[in-house]
Amino acid sequence: MSRKGNVIYCNNCGGRICTEEQKMKASFLTISKEWGYFSNRKDGTVHSMDICEACYDLLVESFAIPPVTEEITEYL
Numbered sequence: 001m002s003r004k005g006n007v008i009y010c011n012n013c014g015g016r017i018c019t020e021e022q023k024m025k026a027s028f029l030t031i032s033k034e035w036g037y038f039s040n041r042k043d044g045t046v047h048s049m050d051i052c053e054a055c056y057d058l059l060v061e062s063f064a065i066p067p068v069t070e071e072i073t074e075y076l
């Protein structure tokens with residue numbers, strides 16, 4: 001998680017994504033991972049990060065296997 005005050009920054013490029021108040025209307029990825037006992041020296045820690053949409057697109061392009069994509073029938 002990269003947040004200063006109420007501003008959310010992209011952990012990858014450091015760019016400003018949006019403010020806390022705007023986050024429901026912004027497109028970005030938030031990952032929060034609780035590492036357990038079977039992890040490699042990260043057990044008992046939580047890693048959180050925010051990734052902007054541009055970095056997400058670059059990240060996904062580098063995948064050997066693309067993410068599963070499904071149509072959302074009901075938007076929130």
Ligand SMILES: [Zn+2]
Pocket residue numbers: 010011012013014015051052053054055056
């Ligand atoms: Zn970024």
